[in-house]
Amino acid sequence: MIKNRLFYSVVWFLSILTLAVLLMIIGYIMYRGLTQISWEFLSEKPALMGKKGGIFPVIIGTLYVTGVALVIAAPIGIAAAVYFVEYSKEGRLVRIIRTFTEVLAGIPSIIIGLFGFAFFVVFLGFGWSVLSGGLSVSLMILPILIRSTEEALKTVPLSYREGSLSLGASKWETTYKIVLPCCKNGILTGLILSIGRVVGETAVIMLTVGGALKVPMSLFDSTRTMALHMYILAAEGISQERAFATAALLVLIILVINGLANIISARIGGAHGK
Amino acid sequence: MKKRSIKLTVAALTLSLIAMGAAACTPSDTSDEGDSAETVDTPEPTTVVIAGSTSVQPLSEMLAETYMGDHPEVSIEVQGGGSGQGIKSIEEGLADFGALSRELKSEEEAVAAEQFVIAKDGIAVIVNSDSDVSDITVDQLLKIYTGEITNWSEVGGSDAKINVVTREEGSGTRDAFGELTGVVGKDENGDTVDNTVESAIVQGSTGAVIQTVSTTPDSIGFASLGAVDSSVKSLKVEGVEASNETVLSGEYKISRPFLYICGSDPAEQARAFVDFIFSSEGQAIVEEAGFIAVK
Amino acid sequence: MKASISEKRGRRSIRETAIERILFLAGITATISVALITIFIFGSGIPALLDSGFVNFLVGTNWSPANGSYGTLPLTAGTMAVTLTALVLGIPTGIACAVFLSEILHRKAARVFKFAIELLAGIPSVVYGFFGLIVVVPAVRTYILPLVRLWDPDAHTTGLSILSGAIILAVMILPTIVSLSENAISSVPAEYREASLALGANKRQTITGVLIPAARSGILASIILGMGRAIGETMAILLITGNVAVLPKSLLDPVATLTGTIAMEMSYASASHQQALFAVGIILFIIIMLLNAVAQGVSKRMGVNQ
Numbered sequence: 027m028i029k030n031r032l033f034y035s036v037v038w039f040l041s042i043l044t045l046a047v048l049l050m051i052i053g054y055i056m057y058r059g060l061t062q063i064s065w066e067f068l069s070e071k072p073a074l075m076g077k078k079g080g081i082f083p084v085i086i087g088t089l090y091v092t093g094v095a096l097v098i099a100a101p102i103g104i105a106a107a108v109y110f111v112e113y114s115k116e117g118r119l120v121r122i123i124r125t126f127t128e129v130l131a132g133i134p135s136i137i138i139g140l141f142g143f144a145f146f147v148v149f150l151g152f153g154w155s156v157l158s159g160g161l162s163v164s165l166m167i168l169p170i171l172i173r174s175t176e177e178a179l180k181t182v183p184l185s186y187r188e189g190s191l192s193l194g195a196s197k198w199e200t201t202y203k204i205v206l207p208c209c210k211n212g213i214l215t216g217l218i219l220s221i222g223r224v225v226g227e228t229a230v231i232m233l234t235v236g237g238a239l240k241v242p243m244s245l246f247d248s249t250r251t252m253a254l255h256m257y258i259l260a261a262e263g264i265s266q267e268r269a270f271a272t273a274a275l276l277v278l279i280i281l282v283i284n285g286l287a288n289i290i291s292a293r294i295g296g297a298h299g300k
Numbered sequence: 301m302k303k304r305s306i307k308l309t310v311a312a313l314t315l316s317l318i319a320m321g322a323a324a325c326t327p328s329d330t331s332d333e334g335d336s337a338e339t340v341d342t343p344e345p346t347t348v349v350i351a352g353s354t355s356v357q358p359l360s361e362m363l364a365e366t367y368m369g370d371h372p373e374v375s376i377e378v379q380g381g382g383s384g385q386g387i388k389s390i391e392e393g394l395a396d397f398g399a400l401s402r403e404l405k406s407e408e409e410a411v412a413a414e415q416f417v418i419a420k421d422g423i424a425v426i427v428n429s430d431s432d433v434s435d436i437t438v439d440q441l442l443k444i445y446t447g448e449i450t451n452w453s454e455v456g457g458s459d460a461k462i463n464v465v466t467r468e469e470g471s472g473t474r475d476a477f478g479e480l481t482g483v484v485g486k487d488e489n490g491d492t493v494d495n496t497v498e499s500a501i502v503q504g505s506t507g508a509v510i511q512t513v514s515t516t517p518d519s520i521g522f523a524s525l526g527a528v529d530s531s532v533k534s535l536k537v538e539g540v541e542a543s544n545e546t547v548l549s550g551e552y553k554i555s556r557p558f559l560y561i562c563g564s565d566p567a568e569q570a571r572a573f574v575d576f577i578f579s580s581e582g583q584a585i586v587e588e589a590g591f592i593a594v595k
Numbered sequence: 596m597k598a599s600i601s602e603k604r605g606r607r608s609i610r611e612t613a614i615e616r617i618l619f620l621a622g623i624t625a626t627i628s629v630a631l632i633t634i635f636i637f638g639s640g641i642p643a644l645l646d647s648g649f650v651n652f653l654v655g656t657n658w659s660p661a662n663g664s665y666g667t668l669p670l671t672a673g674t675m676a677v678t679l680t681a682l683v684l685g686i687p688t689g690i691a692c693a694v695f696l697s698e699i700l701h702r703k704a705a706r707v708f709k710f711a712i713e714l715l716a717g718i719p720s721v722v723y724g725f726f727g728l729i730v731v732v733p734a735v736r737t738y739i740l741p742l743v744r745l746w747d748p749d750a751h752t753t754g755l756s757i758l759s760g761a762i763i764l765a766v767m768i769l770p771t772i773v774s775l776s777e778n779a780i781s782s783v784p785a786e787y788r789e790a791s792l793a794l795g796a797n798k799r800q801t802i803t804g805v806l807i808p809a810a811r812s813g814i815l816a817s818i819i820l821g822m823g824r825a826i827g828e829t830m831a832i833l834l835i836t837g838n839v840a841v842l843p844k845s846l847l848d849p850v851a852t853l854t855g856t857i858a859m860e861m862s863y864a865s866a867s868h869q870q871a872l873f874a875v876g877i878i879l880f881i882i883i884m885l886l887n888a889v890a891q892g893v894s895k896r897m898g899v900n901q
Binding site: 382384407461463468469470484491492493494498499500501502503504508511512515516519 | 659660661662663725728729732733736751753754755833834837838839840841849851855858859860861866868869
Binding site: 238258262264266 | 351354355357358359361362365375377378379380381392394504505506507508510523524527528529589
């Protein structure tokens with residue numbers, strides 16, 4: 027069967043190509059950056075704008091902004107998905123709301139950044155801060171979380187819900203105790219994609235977090251994330267080596283986060299067969 | 301455990317919604333609250349905020365770092381955003397100083413109560429390191445950037461199409477370069493016109509221009525002197541090599557100022573910081589950062 | 596006794612209603628956000644639109660803010676050219692990877708592969724940008740240009756081009772497309788697969804004839820999200836497309852994009868220029884709204900509204 031052979035070769039070729047591209051990009055970053063990473067690089071304050079010294083405040087800033095964004099977006103995103111899949115009845119209002127959720131997903135980050143600057147930074151008076159940045163970025167990841175949770179909810183068989191309801195559980199008890207636990211994998215995938223999105227975001231962070239090179243003490247402090255630090259180092263020609271070192275570290279962190287998430291999802295996986 | 305986590309979730313959700321709702325309904329109140337909360341809660345007495353040009357940002361941070369080392373009671377926050385943001389942050393009262401990497405435009409002078417030229421920056425004309433051209437005139441630059449000269453053979457190089465690289469419109473570097481070479485001129489009505497050739501590649505930052513020129517054969521660009529490294533070749537302009545000495549002496553023509561502007565009389569600590577910049581220690585840092593001291 | 600049961604029921608129903616209200620609030624958060632963003636962007640950009648005239652702004656071919664000329668057609672064309680080329684490269688690759696993951700690879704190997712693809716999503720766009728500038732741009736100039744010269748001896752490119760941008764964008768949208776398409780394909784009930792095989796279809800026929808059509812809602816969603824990401828991508832594309840605001844004639848021409856122009860020019864823009872950039876934001880917005888409308892229409896026509 028020529029058709030079969032053609033189909034399989036195309037699928038194999040494109041998949042291997044993707045893997046090759048990935049290895050190439052990661053290999054390149056590691057090759058340029060890994061040799062620069064040392065304990066001092068991780069634990070020390072930057073000197074000369076990051077040309078020398080380490081990136082400790084930048085690491086803390088990244089964690090802080092990511093944490094704030096997730097704390098804001100994750101509950102809202104999961105609750106919204108639950109509402110759409112489990113509670114809402116098909117109607118015009120619900121259709122409109124869902125459409126706008128998709129619209130939010132498509133809004134370019136640069137526009138979210140401009141909005142974040144005008145709304146959170148200036149209008150609400152939060153200033154360039156972890157809070158402004160976290161709120162702005164949470165707008166970007168909200169649709170990701172909603173969509174992944176929704177997709178996961180939809181895969182839970184109707185019979186599970188019927189069983190629980192017929193045993194006298196309320197709708198919320200059914201959702202919370204029966205349906206949501208089956209969706210952990212899907213929700214986790216959404217969280218991973220979201221973290222990746224926050225950590226890698228530059229445009230929004232630049233406009234809303236400011237870019238101060240210090241450890242943020244409160245929600246109202248300005249700070250800098252690793253992606254922004256890397257951009258400034260490279261774009262302003264401060265230090266190509268340090269830029270790649272930061273990038274390499276960033277990729278390593280993503281590797282660890284994804285790895286952990288994978289292990290967790292493997293543990294709880296098979297909750298309701300695949 | 302599960303119960304607690306769901307309660308937390310619901311609480312967080314409700315809180316954030318209420319916060320957003322309340323904030324949206326009563327904007328002025330909230331912003332006042334935010335301000336007062338900040339001044340009451342922060343234990344360290346003074347924060348000086350500097351926002352604006354990303355070209356000035358590295359220098360500002362180096363200055364701030366040293367200054368804060370000697371004055372632990374002062375916290376200096378340096379933020380980017382661009383020269384336009386520098387103006388805006390002064391207008392909006394978000395910063396003590398706005399940083400600019402270009403001259404103030406006439407329409408902007410009203411915003412700035414005072415301006416300080418903290419350093420100067422030469423603009424180097426750079427070409428790919430394989431180029432056989434090493435000297436260029438201002439007139440040739442004008443013709444290259446307006447598209448009149450399109451081949452390296454017309455300026456003494458080999459027969460190859462010139463790949464022109466420029467900065468984005470509004471960039472301080474581009475403004476300075478354009479005005480000094482005549483690429484930016486006046487039309488018959490006296491309005492300013494930028495005649496940069498349409499096909500010029502545009503890059504949005506110093507690093508991107510240098511990277512592009514270093515990897516693209518037959519290309520020409522311009523970038524902050526302090527950032528130019530050995531990956532590209534820097535041209536003599538009218539026979540003068542670009543260096544800190546030649547910029548300061550005025551022999552090398554293409555340079556721009558780094559400015560701090562403020563909206564009203566600067567606060568005591570802010571004033572002290574500016575004094576520090578103009579001290580010999582501060583100006584030594586300016587030179588260390590690769591820019592040109594003004595005092 | 597009776598009273599206490601009904602009391603319990605009452606409390607329970609109050610709790611249920613309260614929860615439903617809270618969930619509803621969460622549901623409309625995104626809508627409120629979009630409304631706020633819309634109001635803000637339109638409010639800031641409309642003066643510039645009125646100033647240059649809506650039609651002029653939209654179809655003018657000269658973008659030169661320093662000279663007071665705001666024609667955005669080259670920017671729109673640039674964005675569309677880069678995005679569509681990226682989709683042409685990214686969709687087949689993405690779907691192939693999704694099929695590979697869910698149907699061909701063993702579970703363990705699939706996990707490693709999926710892990711790798713999720714990693715792609717975590718790489719910051721700035722890194723893609725510099726990687727593109729240092730690796731892809733020279734590669735297009737050195738390897739693709741000579742090929743094109745076989746047809747068109749006058750072809751010229753610096754490598755900063757639609758093609759370079761699209762290659763990087765295609766890689767950037769892959770995780771979105773693969774991850775969601777794979778979820779959709781593996782969520783197709785096992786009975787579909789079994790029925791198809793029982794009817795004598797081979798694996799390839801089952802994949803192309805049953806699984807992909809059954810998963811089209813998820814696949815389409817992944818493409819829409821991917822396309823949104825492509826249109827909205829800023830920091831990477833800014834570095835590799837050359838930002839030349841001229842209508843492109845070939846894939847090797849440099850282009851300026853809507854997002855790149857906003858990001859690059861915003862920081863230094865004067866007041867009127869800034870309004871114009873917000874107006875560019877409006878165009879971006881409208882393009883994405885249209886995209887969503889089309890997507891909605893398509894998915895309705897396919898009858899997959901679950």
